Amino acid sequence: MKKQVKKDVEGQNPLLSNYSGLAQEHNKIPRDLYEKYSVKRGLRNPDGTGVVVGLTEVGEVHGYIMEEGDKIPHPGRLRYRGYDLYDLVEGFQKEDRFGFEETCFLLLLGKLPTKSELDDFNYYLGQHRELPDGFIEDMILKAPSDDIMNKLARSVLACYTFDDDPDNLDISNIVKQSMTLIAQLPVMAAYAYQAKNHYYDRQSLHIHAPEPGFSTAENILRLLRPNKKFTKLEAEILDLSLVIHAEHGGGNNSAFTMHVVSSSGTDTYSSVSSAIGSLKGPLHGGANIKVRQMMEDAMNTIQNWDNAEEVEKYIRSLLNKEAFDKSGLVYGMGHAIYTISDPRAVLLKKKARSLAIEKGREKEFHLYHLIETLTPKIFQDFKKTDRVMCANVDLYSGFVYNMLSIPWEMFTPIFAIARISGWCAHRIEEIVSGGKIIRPAYKAVAKKHLYSDIFERT
Structure with a gap:
């Protein structure tokens, strides 16, 4: 039986209230010290530009030109592996086909696929959308969460258990793990939402099987809707949303998280779940x-x-x-x-x-x-x-x-479904070209104290 802790008249725990005050008091660093030691808070320079901490070939974000120290506004451009986003979108829309899978291939492997390469890639995704035996019941339905991003991170971590060689850092293994996660993340998110909708909101439970021949966008709509129906325009616009959210350079918070965690030599599932945790933050993905x-x-x-x-x-x-x-x-x-x-x-x-x-x-x-x-x-x-x-x-x-009648609880998970291709591309880049654990410096500014015996402390 849990020990009951006495509460004050407001119903608050006075012990925790005291701890909160101590935590606030002893973690407040004066703002002027950041200026004194030239600390770039948020890894941002005084002019608002980002501190350069690495190099990447995955994505490029362009929004201004620096000229003699001044930031000159410029029309925004976003490039994936050197290809302009406008050109990529115009290309697949002109050919009346979905573009997210092609975008994933480009980000992961560095080149635009041929027709046969894209067909093979799509076939692999289609054959790996189904979750492992027992995963739906044991990892999702038996442990639902009212926050889909939380459930998504836990589901990705659980994939470690179902992988025969999870810690192998050979690039072929990481590519395989990445492609499987790209295929399965939409299914995990949709089932996590259905579980939340049933167990927390008391609605009917709808668990549809993914369709191997469908695109990622089509499968998301199929899995979320009770009747599994959607229009071509609905699928096209969701596909476009996935494409434009797939990558945004190495400096955004979740991609940088992927670089930092991957640099430690940890496994793919730990790295991806960390990026999901970053994206969950309201200052990033929400x-x-x-x-x-x-x-x-x-x-x-x-x-x-x-x-x-x-x-x-x-x-x-x-x-x-x-x-x-x-x-x-x-x-x-x-x-x-x-x-x-x-x-x-x-x-x-x-x-x-x-x-x-x-x-x-x-x-x-x-x-x-x-x-x-x-x-x-x-x-x-x-x-x-x-x-x-x-x-x-x-x-x-x-x-x-x-x-698209997508519930608001799925807004950020859809962002994650799109961005996982970019995250995995950055992970591969870090493993291949990084070589060092990312460890920036923090200046210690605490005053030095002499140790005192416990009965002499105040």
Whole structure:
């Protein structure tokens, strides 16, 4: 029987309250020390650029030009293995086919596949989507979680047990593990959601088998929907979302996590679960949920969604910390690197318009468009700055998922399903070219103390 700990009148544990105070007191480092020792907080330079800590051939993010120490805004570009994202998307859309699997091949193996190579790659994914015997019952249904990202990380770690050679760092083995995880992560996420929906929300349990001949996007829709049905346009726009989220350079938090953890020589499953843990953070992967919540607040607050003056008033109330979560942020606007445009947002917005027409939600789409076009000037006026701002991909991704009837609990897991190809590419790159455990320096600034006997302490 658990020992009962006395609580104070507010129902709080006074012991833990005291511990909390000590933890706060003894972990507060004065801000001026960071300046004194030239610490780049967040690995960011004073001008906002990132500290260069490594080299990569996997992805390149471009949003500005540095000229004589000044950051000059520039249209955003995103390249996968040197290929412009715009060109990749135009290529597979022109040929009326899905592009995520081709993107995975490119990121993992470094080249665009031939027709036969892509067919073989798709066949492998199709044959490995099914989870191992007993996995669904023992790892998912018997231990459901109300947080799908948490369940996803635990499921990936569990894969170690089902692998005959999990710690083998031979590249052929890592490629095999990566391809299998790319195939199975959508299934794990969908089943984790169904378990959550059943055991926490008391809804019917739907466990559909993945279809080997379907693309990743088609399988996600099939596994999430009770009737397994979807339209071609729905699958196409989800496929596009997976493509544009697949990679974003080595410096984003989860990719950097993958490099750091992989550099220790640990296994693929530990590395991927660590990256999932990073992406779970609301400052990284959860922004599209915030956008959707903000937009629902906007739709409830603004009476005429076509009225630019009303929309402007709402944006100002966000900046004034009067609306939504009172954070002072307009979620979905602005980016650490992109200035004039985020290519992912440009591509997704185009498809979102088509889907909004199919779903009869053109007015809602127009409200998103007004938020995008009005915010930059309002922000400059409000903050008295000349900073150039654009919509980021999160402004439209949550709207797209909502139109696809994808539950908000799956927004960030879909991000992980897309990004695992980039993560695994960075892992392979670290194993092949890294060679050293990543260990940056931390300056110790604690005062020195003499040890005292326990009865002499205060």
